Amino acid sequence: MANDLSFMGSYSGIDMNTVDSLIQAESGKLVKFxxxxxxxxxxxxxxxxINTRLSSLYEKLGSLQEEKTFQSRNTTSSDATxxxxxxxxxxxxxxYSVEVKKLATSxxxxxxxxxxxxxxxxxxxxxxxxxxxxxNDEDSKAEPAKVTFSIDIKAEDSLKDVASKINExxxxxxxxxxxxxxxxxxxxxxxxxxxxxxxxDLTEKLGFxxxxxLIENRPDSTTGQxxxxxxxGITITKDTNTIEDAIDGVTLTLKELSETGKSxxxxxxxxxxxxxxxxxxxxxxxxxxxxxxxEQLSVGDPSAEKNKTGALVGDSSLMRLETGLRSxxxxxxxxxxxxxKNMKDLGxxxxxxxxxxxxxxxxxxxxxxxxxxVKNLFFAAEKVETDVEGEPLMTAEKExxxxxxxxxxxxxxxxxxTGIITxxxxxxxxxxxxxxxxxxxxxxxxxxxxxxxxxxxxxxxTVMMEAESQMAYLNSQFNPPSK
Numbered sequence: 001m002a003n004d005l006s007f008m009g010s011y012s013g014i015d016m017n018t019v020d021s022l023i024q025a026e027s028g029k030l031v032k033f034x035x036x037x038x039x040x041x042x043x044x045x046x047x048x049x050i051n052t053r054l055s056s057l058y059e060k061l062g063s064l065q066e067e068k069t070f071q072s073r074n075t076t077s078s079d080a081t082x083x084x085x086x087x088x089x090x091x092x093x094x095x096y097s098v099e100v101k102k103l104a105t106s107x108x109x110x111x112x113x114x115x116x117x118x119x120x121x122x123x124x125x126x127x128x129x130x131x132x133x134x135x136n137d138e139d140s141k142a143e144p145a146k147v148t149f150s151i152d153i154k155a156e157d158s159l160k161d162v163a164s165k166i167n168e169x170x171x172x173x174x175x176x177x178x179x180x181x182x183x184x185x186x187x188x189x190x191x192x193x194x195x196x197x198x199x200x201d202l203t204e205k206l207g208f209x210x211x212x213x214l215i216e217n218r219p220d221s222t223t224g225q226x227x228x229x230x231x232x233g234i235t236i237t238k239d240t241n242t243i244e245d246a247i248d249g250v251t252l253t254l255k256e257l258s259e260t261g262k263s264x265x266x267x268x269x270x271x272x273x274x275x276x277x278x279x280x281x282x283x284x285x286x287x288x289x290x291x292x293x294x295e296q297l298s299v300g301d302p303s304a305e306k307n308k309t310g311a312l313v314g315d316s317s318l319m320r321l322e323t324g325l326r327s328x329x330x331x332x333x334x335x336x337x338x339x340x341k342n343m344k345d346l347g348x349x350x351x352x353x354x355x356x357x358x359x360x361x362x363x364x365x366x367x368x369x370x371x372x373x374v375k376n377l378f379f380a381a382e383k384v385e386t387d388v389e390g391e392p393l394m395t396a397e398k399e400x401x402x403x404x405x406x407x408x409x410x411x412x413x414x415x416x417x418t419g420i421i422t423x424x425x426x427x428x429x430x431x432x433x434x435x436x437x438x439x440x441x442x443x444x445x446x447x448x449x450x451x452x453x454x455x456x457x458x459x460x461x462t463v464m465m466e467a468e469s470q471m472a473y474l475n476s477q478f479n480p481p482s483k
Contacts, residue, residue, distance in 0.1 A: 014457045022453060030442050037435045044428040046296050046311040050318070051414050051421045053292060057285040058410045060278070061403040064378040069278045070371055074271035075250075078264045084253040085266045091249030093270060097232050099263040100254050104191035104227035104241045109198060111184040111207030114159065122159040122179055129155045131200040134166070134175050134186070149173040153202055159184075162206070183207060192226050192239030227254055230263070272367045275374070276360060282403075283348060283356045286329065290354045293322045317420050321413060326354045328406045335380035335400055340366055340373040343402065378403035 063069050071089035083098060116126040135148040149172065151165045159179060166177035170189065175196055178185045184206060188194055198208050226237040229246065236246050241254040250268060258264060296312040297319065312318050329350050332342045340346065347362025366374050379401040399405065413420045 014460065016454075019450060019453045019457070022449075026449065027446060030439065030446070033435055033439045033442065037432055037439070040428050040432050040435070042311045044425060044432075047421050047424055047428075049292065050289070050296070050321075053285070053289045054410045054414050054421075057282065057289060058407055058414065060281045060285050061378070061407050061410075063278050064282065064375070064403050068274070070275055070375045072271040072274040073249075074269045074273075076267045076269075078266070082254075082256040082258060083264050083266065084255065085268075086251045086253075087268050088249040091268050092247070093268050095265055095267050096247055096250075097230075097263045098252065098258075098266055099230040100227075100256070100258045101230060101235075102225060102228040102237075103254055103257065104239060105222070105224045106191050107188040107194050107196060107222065107224035109186045109196070109208070109221040111186075112209075114182060114184070114205070114207040116205060117159050117182045120159075120182075122182060124158055125156045126153075126158060126162070127155050128153055128157070128202055128205055130202040130205075132162070132166075132198070132202045132206060133200040134169075134173055134196060134198055136174055136188075136196040147173075148199075149175075150200070188224060190239060191241070192224055194224055194239075229254065270371075272364060272371075275367055275371070276363060279346065279348075279363060280358055280360075283358045286325065287355055290322065290325065293318060294353075297322065317413075317424070321409070322354070324409045325406065326350065328402055328409065329354075329356055331402070331405075333377050333380065333400055333402050335373070335376040337370070337373040337376060339370055340377050343377070346374060346377065377401065380404075 068089045073087040073089060073091050073093075075085045075087045077083050077085045083100060114126075116128050120126075130153055132151045132153055133148050134151070149169050151162070151169070153162055153165070157165070159182060163177040163179050163184060166173075166175065166184075166186070170176050174189050176187050176189050178187065186196070186198065188196060203209075226239055227241050227243070228235065228237050229243065229252070230236070231246050236243070238246075243252045243254070244250075246252060247268075250266075252266070296310040297315070298310040299313055300307040300309045329343055329348070335341065343350075343356075346366050347359030348356055349359070350356050379399075381399055381401075399408070411419070414422075416422060
């Protein structure tokens with residue numbers, strides 16, 4: 001082929017530029033193929049973008065069904081440094097007077113100086129071996145009531161090892177060990193008026209008085225106490241500083257005692273900010289979809305010389321989606337309410353272009369007046385009876401809420417199995433694949449033509465060369481050179 005290319009055009013003047021021009025002239029159909037493929041890819045990507053936007057709107061509409069969206073609570077404490085408050089979605093609203101009389105504490109037993117630990121690091125061996133026990137009155141109903149945990153201490157164990165062995169049983173015993181200034185501090189992991197005792201043959205050697213198994217006999221031990229608060233005149237005691245059942249749905253965290261004779265005020269109010277944001281998110285996402293759909297369906301300016309149209313102009317499925325979404329944003333809902341029956345009653349207006357705008361003030365008023373009706377505008381079910389001849393009456397639920405209907409419309413487009421977009425994407429993939437095959441076949445035919453042209457024109461040059469050679473021979477015969 002290389003020799004053919006170098007020889008071609010030597011006599012005929014027909015070179016590779018001529019071949020390229022001929023191939024270019026015949027490749028017009030290839031341009032149509034590639035343009036069609038690019039157009040299909042653009043359409044597929046546009047539908048992919050629509051699918052993403054619709055999925056987002058589907059999720060945002062779903063949040064309007066959640067209790068936490070409509071029952072969020074806002075809490076305040078008149079002195080958060082002494083008393084903190086948090087509330088669940090269903091907490092009862094109101095102001096509560098709270099006085100913190102006592103904070104819950106844990107029982108502790110502190111050892112004295114440990115002779116074996118004097119002048120040693122907490123990592124040095126104590127040269128003590130024997131048994132050390134902790135008895136915890138964890139459950140007075142248990143048989144026996146007192147539960148004893150034994151710690152086996154060996155001569156090579158250090159003070160740190162002793163503490164570690166005690167802590168290995170903390171999950172079961174409820175007692176935790178710490179080391180401060182080479183002394184062992186044992187602390188009950190639970191608060192309240194609880195007791196535990198220590199014993200074993202190493203009691204004294206570990207700094208605990210042999211006769212002081214009862215903690216009240218040790219001046220360096222403290223007995224835990226319950227917390228005590230007064231809520232609206234009612235005294236409440238608990239074995240914790242985090243009280244979750246004094247006020248329904250409210251958690252009180254005690255930090256410091258109240259000033260003597262003074263109570264603090266905690267308030268649980270309805271928090272509409274979360275509801276407002278959820279509805280605003282739906283409006284914003286709806287507008288985003290309508291704007292993008294409008295761009296894809298745009299015919300541009302037909303009078304313009306280089307008019308640019310949307311990728312999906314004239315697509316009937318997309319036009320039905322646009323019409324359906326706009327219609328649902330303005331339709332009345334049969335939710336049993338006369339005050340909130342459409343989006344306009346929430347302050348959501350839709351202009352001629354389909355764009356929605358939220359009047360936050362009007363929404364706040366609707367939420368303050370009847371939050372249940374607002375929720376039922378989005379999600380409401382009506383019981384209906386179906387009457388089929390020969391069959392008993394059947395009761396079913398009919399979804400009337402705006403969000404329910406819009407999610408149903410959206411699902412018909414984004415469903416992984418039966419959705420319109422899924423089917424369209426599959427069709428696009430098949431068409432693009434078929435065009436790719438056509439392009440490959442067409443390019444193969446062009447390459448064959450190119451090879452044929454090169455061979456043909458090379459033969460032409462060969463024939464012309466031979467003709468020229470023969471002519472030169474004849475001339476030499478008829479016109480011999482003069483002597």
